[in-house]
Amino acid sequence: MKIFVALVCLVVFHSSKCAKILGVFPMPSPSHYILGSSLMKGLAEQGHDVTVIAPFVEKNPPKKGSYRQIELTGFVETHEQRRKEMKFFEMEDINSFLVLPIFFYVIGNVTEATLSHPNVQELLQSDEKFDAVIIQEFMNEAHKGFATHFNAPMILLSPIGACAWVNPLVANPAPTSYVPDAMLSYSSQMTFTERLTNTVFHFYTHLLYHLFNFPKHARLYNEYFPNSLPFYDALYNVSLVLLNSHPSLNQPVPYVPNMVDIGGFHINPTKELPHDLQQFLDDSKEGVIYFSMGSNLKSAEFPSEKRDAFLNVFSKMKMKILWKWEEDVLPGQPKNVKLGKWLPQQEILAHPNVKLFITHGGLLSTTETIYHGVPVLAIPIAGDQKLNAHRIVNEGFGLSLGYKEISEQTLTEKLDELLNNPKYTKNAKKRSELFHDRLVGPMETAVYWVEYVIRHRGAPHLKVAGVDLPWYKYMLLDVGVFILIVLLLSLYIFCKISKKIFSLCSKSKIQKVKRS
Structure with missing residues (x-):
């Protein structure tokens, strides 16, 4: 079919x-x-x-x-x-409410x-x-x-x-009850506080759009497309x-x-790997960890204490490490670590000896690791990376490690769990199966x-x-206001009638008392 x-x-x-x-x-x-x-x-x-x-x-x-x-x-x-x-590495803790105005400015x-x-x-x-x-x-x-x-x-x-x-x-x-904003690291199962934050952020976003971003772009639009x-x-x-x-x-x-x-x-059929990479991966019988922080985040810009944490952990492992490192030299480089300023990511993830992907959690990298069914250790920094990392953990095909939490101890614990617990590989293969099961x-x-x-x-x-529809009609605010007015009017009439009845009843009782 x-x-x-x-x-x-x-x-x-x-x-x-x-x-x-x-x-x-x-x-x-x-x-x-x-x-x-x-x-x-x-x-x-x-x-x-x-x-x-x-x-x-x-x-x-x-x-x-x-x-x-x-x-x-x-x-x-x-x-x-x-x-x-x-x-970028200092942006991990920046408040999402501050990120949006920065985006508007830069993208504008x-x-x-x-x-x-x-x-x-x-x-x-x-x-x-x-x-x-x-x-x-x-x-x-x-x-x-x-x-x-x-x-x-x-x-x-x-x-x-x-x-x-x-x-x-x-x-x-x-x-907003179950769809988290892309800039918030929430799952679909939000707590009350998270739903409250998500709702407030939703209205905050739309307010900024209509008060700041749309007027700015309207000016640009009218300037460059005056006859449209x-x-x-x-x-x-x-x-x-x-x-x-x-x-x-x-x-x-x-x-x-x-x-x-x-x-x-964007994923194409894998091509042949360069000879040195093919041989490195083929000869790595103990398995390979592939490490890349994407295009905007540079591993070479890691502070020395973070870099040394990775090096100390990697040097104690039998597995080999393939690391996207943007400079010629990595101080203290262990023998089991191979560097590359640029690496063909899809072809590497497709190799059967690759057992784990350490990534920033960008959507393209997440998509590619799901495509090939490789477990993940996500180190999210900014943008949608935290949201992607949250989903990786929720779906059970990886773990997440905060940038500030990176240490020799935390890395060892995360890597030991990912490499020794078969559930992560099993879940990664399941996500890959779901990814590929399409009509076309x-x-x-x-x-x-x-x-x-x-x-x-x-x-x-x-x-x-x-x-x-205008926004107030789309949100049924006019209907809501009408219903509120009807309810208030009905309540007012009810109170008036009740008061009148009470007054009549009181007068009737008084008259009965006087007659008696």
Whole structure:
């Protein structure tokens, strides 16, 4: 049955008209770019004419279709400078209520820099036409002007699934009773205090959006797209949301019809490993621990006391360690530790001798470890990493260790538990089984829905009516106020009638007493 469905989908894909598609992925972070470029390369492989606005140059452009890049020169250098100034390892304890305004400020600057970039301005001033515009949704609201400017259906790509900056744009419900905000490290089973915090944070987020972020982006939108739709009309004119999520990766939550899970779409069939890595992994009969803190967090920037804790623990193990280390030298490097400034993560996780993945808990790394069924030790620092780490622990395929808790003792305890208790590997394999059990692959799903939106001219039939409702109607505040007024009025009338009856009864009693 699956083979038949896949064949039908392939026929549909290849019979689709070649479309011109613009992708807008301005965030100068490799993890964000991987998602955008993977989707656009997948569309190009299906024969579409693709244009990508991004800070990075694609090293392996697709061989099929057409793949053109509009490079946001200077973005990567600026981001690297800011990354060093921000000192990510010191952000573990920063309050979530403070993170949001920082995000608004930083992403607002990236949004404006994108719109004012000479290469982007050249595109905007051209006579080009596009059949669809795909925008990475990350609080960059003014970029929705690309879709209105080119008069094309707007498709959003959410890098972390359904969240507070995506749901309102398509009127998707997200009850705070069991859907935690992405910036809070809660599970679906929240305590009263957590539900209270989650609810307050939910309203705080929407308040900041409407009082700060939307007005700022409205100004940018009106400046760079003066002849387009009004800003708030463009804001909610979303045809489709592609979500980097899946029930095997994320908590199941409600979706409106124009939201589609494609989590794992960036994962490609594994390639051959470089000879030295292949030999290292093959010869590691005791097993290998793979250690990487992702692209923004650099292991080489660990303070000496944290680094030494890892080195002391690793030096006592029979297993080998493959460590993504961004410098040429690791002081005190044990013999069983192999370093690499860049490592092919998917190919490494696919190797049968890899027994554990030590990671920061980013969604891409979490997705890849689930794909290959490898247990995890998560060391979350910021963003959605704490939420992902919470899910890793809840689903039983890994443990979490706070950055400030890193010591020789805590590392030894966590590693001993993960490596000696078979339940973690068993649960990791189960999550992998759930991940792979799909009707069609995530990339095929993504391509189908993009082409669907193009075929049906924006697919307006998928949009729910809630998008067009004012916030007070959507939240039924007018109905609530009406019911409250009716109840108060009824109570008032009841009190008046009761008082009148009481008064009449009192008079009647008095008259009876006088007669007697």
